Amino acid sequence: MKCVPLVFLVLWSVSSATPRGVxxxxxxxxxxxxIHMFRDSTDKLERHEYRExxxxxxxxxALSSLDKRQRTLEQNTNVIAATLTRLDERLRNLETKVNQQSNDKDKNVYTVDTMQGSIQNWMTNMESLVYNISNRRDGPSGGNERVDAMEAALSARVDNLASSVERLEVHLLRPTSTAVAAVDTTAIISHIDTQLARLQTAEPEHDWHSMFLGALGGHEHALTEIKQMTENVARSVDALATKEEVTGLLNNTHEQLQEIKYELVASTDKGFLKVQNKLDDAHKSITTGQEELHKTMTDASVLAEGFYSDVQKSxxxxLKEVKGLAKVEQVMIQTADNVLDTKRRIEYGVHQILLEIGDLVKxxxxxxxxxxxxxxxxxxxxxxxNQNGGLTNLSSKIEHEISxxxxxxxxxxQQLTASAGxxxxxxxxxDAYVNGSLQTMDSMEGKVGQxxxxxxxxxDNLNxxxxxxxxxxxEFNQIKSGLGEAxxxxxxxxxxxQEQIKDVGPGPNPIPSEETDVDNQV
Incomplete structure (x- = not known):
């Protein structure tokens, strides 16, 4: 706003000045x-913009560095929180392990007590068995002879059964003799069934007889399973395809391959015809393109002639405009005498404007x-x-967790002392049980070793x-040292x-050397 009256004064002085020869x-x-004044003013403005x-x-x-430091502090706090959570998890795992070990110790004590009772029961049962065996030895020996004979007969039959099973495997490996193998195995299985039925009809004379009969029943079940397997194998062999069916399938595949060959030949002929048609279409399109190109060339020649005439007119x-410029030059010479009068006044006004701008910038x-x-x-x-508050909260949390x-x-x-008791x-x-009796100690020597x-x-578990x-x-000491380092x-x-943030104060502040150099140049 201060520059407006100066401009009016300059214009008034220009209008009131008397012209003279220039x-x-x-x-x-x-x-x-x-030109120099405008260049100097532009240079100063560019320097001020550069400084800003x-x-x-x-x-x-500075703001980005502060943001980065704040982020690093937040990351450190997150790391500390993560370490505290890990410490909590480890303590919980330690508690669970201690509880498990205490439970295992209780189970061991209970097993020791139960072992004592079971050992005593075993001793009484052994004494009763020894007494029964001694009584049986005193009795007749006819039953024992029969039992031995039965055992020999059963062992012979088991051997025969094993040999028959081996023969059955050999016959199964031969696909040509499946029917004979099936007949043999069925005969053997029927013979074994009759023998087992005859043995089952006999009256049991001793407890050992019932045990052998149970074993034979298990063998019978296994043989029935083998019989079912052989029947399944025979059925699968009967279900196999014959040679005539295979030859029929080969003939069908050969016929299908011939049909596919004929179809391929026909499709190649059709593709060749399509390619020939496409080539004809391309030839036609090329000829039409040449004709269009000839037409465009003729049009271009006509346009070039019109352009040449336009250039002559321009x-x-x-020439007319150059003549007008010569007249304008004469007018400029007439108005140049006023420019010299306004030169110094404009320089004075510009200098005042620059001073005011410098004051405003300062x-x-x-x-x-x-x-x-x-x-x-x-x-x-x-x-x-914020950091002081965070540190106080962190210290209080650490004290609580350490407690x-x-x-x-x-x-x-306390739990360890209880386990020691x-x-x-x-x-x-x-010790009381070991010092009880020497006879039980001799019989329980192996158990005491266990x-x-x-x-x-x-x-070892305690260690x-x-x-x-x-x-x-x-780990607690490491965490403590890590927290101290953090x-x-x-x-x-x-x-x-704090060292990087300098307290400059409210001002005035010194101006850099570049600004002083600019003022000296002005």
Missing amino acids: SNEDIRDAILSL RVLGDHLKK YEQL LQMKDLNMTVNKRFDNISFTILD QVWRQIGIMY ALDRLQQQT ITGRMGEVD YLLGRLSLVTQ LDSIKSSFKTV
Whole structure:
């Protein structure tokens, strides 16, 4: 707005000035001075724009660095939270393992008690069996002889059965003699069935007879299954195709191949005719294209002649315009005397405008520095407040989790003491049982060896549990050291951020050397 009255003054002075004689050199000097002034003003404006761009780039880089640091801090907090969750999961797994081991110990104690009762029952049963055997030896021996004879007969029949099964396998491997094999196997199976029926009709004289009959029943079931398998094989052999059917199939396939060959020959002939038709169509299209090209060439020649006539007309118009420009040059010479008068006035006005623009730019730079400093201060305060709050929450959570860990360790120690007491009671019971009687000790020598082996396994489990506890303590110490390192890294990052953020103050601020050089040039 301040430049408007200056422009009016310049125009009024131009209108009120008395013209005088002006030479071509004066006009040239005035035009060159105007060109230099405009170039200087454009250079200054470009430098100011460049400085503003550089400042904007620095601000963007600073904001991006702050965003990256905030993201890294968030990632560190996420990592710490993940480690805490892993610690919780490991503690839970440790609790479950301790509970499982306590349950296994209870089961071992229960199995030891049940083993004691079963061993006592076994001893009583053995004594009763020995007594019964002694009584049977005192009785008649006719039953034993019959049992031996029965065993020999059964063994012979089992051998015959095995040989018959082998013969059956050989016959099954021969596809030509399936009928004979089927007849032999059916005869053998019928013979075995009759023998088994005769044996079953005999009256059992002893408990061993019933046991052998049960075994023979199992063999009978197996033989019936073999019989069914042989019948299925015979049916499959009968269902096979004959030689005549195979030759018929071959003849049919040969006829189909001949038909396919004829169809292929006919299709190739049709394709050749189609290709010939397409070639004829292409030849016709090429001839029509040549005719169209000839027509276009004739049209182009006509257009070229018209264009030549238009060029001649435009050349005549250009000559007329050149004459008009000569007249305009005379008018410019007449108006050049006023340009020299307005030269110095325009320079003075432009100089004042540049001074005012420089003052406005300085004021705006001060305001911009003030706002940027305030924003950086607010950002730093908010970041520090957020991080302090996060650190306090994290420290409280870590203390709570560590207290829970120590509580779980105390519970585990109590459980271990309880298991040690149970082991002591078990040792006392085993000592009392071992010192009971020498006769039972001789008979239970193998069982006591097993019990001592299980005791060794229990000791190994306890050693494994102690090793796991030591591993847990080592992992806890590693987590503790990792948390300390993470906190130290966070503190160091905060220190670096505080060192990088410089308190410039409200102003005035020094101007760089490039701006001072520009002012000196002006």
